[in-house]
Amino acid sequence: MPAMEIRKGIYWVGVTDWNLQNFHGYALARRGTTYNAYLVLDDKTTLFDTVPVKFKWDLYHQIRSLVRLEEIDYIVVNHVEMDHSGALPFMVDKISPEKIFSSPMGEKSVHAHFHPSGWPLETVKDGQSISLGQRNVHFMETRMLHWPDSMFSYIPEEKLLISSDAFGQNIATSKIFDDQHDLNQLLREARHYYTNIILPYSPLVLKLLDRVMEAGLEIDMIAPDHGVIWRTHPEKILSAYQEFAEQKLKPKAVLVFDTMWGSTEKMVKAVADALQAEGIDVRVMSLKSFHHSDVMGEFSDGAALVCASPTHNNGMLPLMADFLTYMKGLKPRNRIGAALGSYGWSGEAPGAMAKILEEAGFELPQNPLRVQFVPNHEHLAECKKLGLALAEAIKNKVSK
Amino acid sequence: MNKWVCTICGYVYDPAEGDPDNGVAAGTRFEDVPEDWVCPVCGAGKDSFAPEG
Numbered sequence: 001m002p003a004m005e006i007r008k009g010i011y012w013v014g015v016t017d018w019n020l021q022n023f024h025g026y027a028l029a030r031r032g033t034t035y036n037a038y039l040v041l042d043d044k045t046t047l048f049d050t051v052p053v054k055f056k057w058d059l060y061h062q063i064r065s066l067v068r069l070e071e072i073d074y075i076v077v078n079h080v081e082m083d084h085s086g087a088l089p090f091m092v093d094k095i096s097p098e099k100i101f102s103s104p105m106g107e108k109s110v111h112a113h114f115h116p117s118g119w120p121l122e123t124v125k126d127g128q129s130i131s132l133g134q135r136n137v138h139f140m141e142t143r144m145l146h147w148p149d150s151m152f153s154y155i156p157e158e159k160l161l162i163s164s165d166a167f168g169q170n171i172a173t174s175k176i177f178d179d180q181h182d183l184n185q186l187l188r189e190a191r192h193y194y195t196n197i198i199l200p201y202s203p204l205v206l207k208l209l210d211r212v213m214e215a216g217l218e219i220d221m222i223a224p225d226h227g228v229i230w231r232t233h234p235e236k237i238l239s240a241y242q243e244f245a246e247q248k249l250k251p252k253a254v255l256v257f258d259t260m261w262g263s264t265e266k267m268v269k270a271v272a273d274a275l276q277a278e279g280i281d282v283r284v285m286s287l288k289s290f291h292h293s294d295v296m297g298e299f300s301d302g303a304a305l306v307c308a309s310p311t312h313n314n315g316m317l318p319l320m321a322d323f324l325t326y327m328k329g330l331k332p333r334n335r336i337g338a339a340l341g342s343y344g345w346s347g348e349a350p351g352a353m354a355k356i357l358e359e360a361g362f363e364l365p366q367n368p369l370r371v372q373f374v375p376n377h378e379h380l381a382e383c384k385k386l387g388l389a390l391a392e393a394i395k396n397k398v399s400k
Numbered sequence: 401m402n403k404w405v406c407t408i409c410g411y412v413y414d415p416a417e418g419d420p421d422n423g424v425a426a427g428t429r430f431e432d433v434p435e436d437w438v439c440p441v442c443g444a445g446k447d448s449f450a451p452e453g
Contacts, residue, residue, distance in 0.1 A: 105441075141443065143441070143442045143443035144408055144409050144441075144442035144443065144444075148409070148441050148442055200408070201408060201442075203408060203444070203448065204408060204442065204443070204444060
């Protein structure tokens with residue numbers, strides 16, 4: 001998509017990655033993504049962020065459609081991760097900027113990524129401002145949102161917040177503004193993105209939102225580094241982040257499983273039936289059909305997670321080990337868990353899954369449940385009993 | 401003297417090293433680190449730290 005003016009004299013010069021599916025090697029981005037970079041034309045013309053190295057010429061031509069590259073004075077590096085800085089060495093070479101601004105942690109990261117010599121790096125501290133001529137840029141450090149180097153750039157004259165990865169969504173689109181999309185769908189994508197990328201840092205998000213409120217920043221537009229720009233509903237994404245970070249839970253359970261000959265799946269369905277009978281919203285997700293990032297997207301507002309795997313070679317199936325490793329790293333808080341599965345002769349998997357859930361801080365109201373080989377009606381009744389107990393625990397949790 | 405781990409980013413505070421860049425001398429117990437000190441990696445407060453192990 002060609003460069004687009006988002007404010008007078010301020011342009012989106014990013015690129016659209018229509019065919020991306022694998023996001024950073026750990027999550028799926030089924031709708032592709034965009035890498036947003038912004039160009040502010042001023043006395044000091046400034047480029048905010050870049051794009052992955054494979055798109056360096058796309059960025060070049062986006063900018064070249066507006067100005068010659070050597071007309072750019074400043075580059076601001078809000079985040080050093082390669083999807084926003086990969087093209088930085090190429091841009092520095094083409095632009096020969098007067099200054100490259102980053103946070104103090106950003107400068108360290110720039111050195112560790114690109115090992116530059118002679119770049120005009122200048123660190124800006126939290127709360128520091130620079131003048132571009134007609135406009136100012138006010139910097140806010142946002143460490144661990146979602147890397148140590150991350151920062152926001154706020155342009156008060158435009159009431160514009162360039163927010164790096166925060167408030168982003170993985171959507172490749174030719175419609176780059178929020179009001180060109182269904183709002184609920186956008187917020188769902190934003191939640192999916194948040195859960196898979198920012199969830200572990202939720203306590204810091206809450207502090208940051210407080211800081212933004214205390215600073216009394218007037219925000220008319222939020223321009224993230226992925227997906228659409230919030231020009232009509234900035235307050236909606238801000239309040240959504242408050243909700244995501246507080247981890248407000250619904251009476252909902254995600255039942256994630258893998259199965260060999262269908263016995264574990266039968267057990268899962270019995271638990272799901274009991275939960276549903278008690279009015280709990282359920283999602284039953286096979287790890288052969290759903291990627292771990294999709295399961296986490298669903299679990300984002302779920303009060304309970306039921307993990308089910310048969311025992312194979314004295315442990316859980318590999319897809320469940322993959323899922324639990326990923327889930328634990330995202331540090332969901334204040335959740336209920338349960339573990340179950342079928343087994344042939346040793347039966348370690350439910351206990352092993354329960355141990356990981358405990359380590360991840362889950363409350364486990366029921367002991368791990370296992371059934372040898374194929375469950376009969378009585379075994380499934382046991383599963384239903386577990387489901388009923390979980391429903392009770394979920395109701396207690398969400399009513400608090 | 402115990403090490404303390406930042407539960408947000410995983411940074412380990414080692415009292416033997418302190419955090420001299422931010423005014424905490426080597427040999428300072430975590431309990432004696434000033435209350436307004438923050439994790440030098442991620443900026444989380446002291447209340448986000450837990451004893452290692």
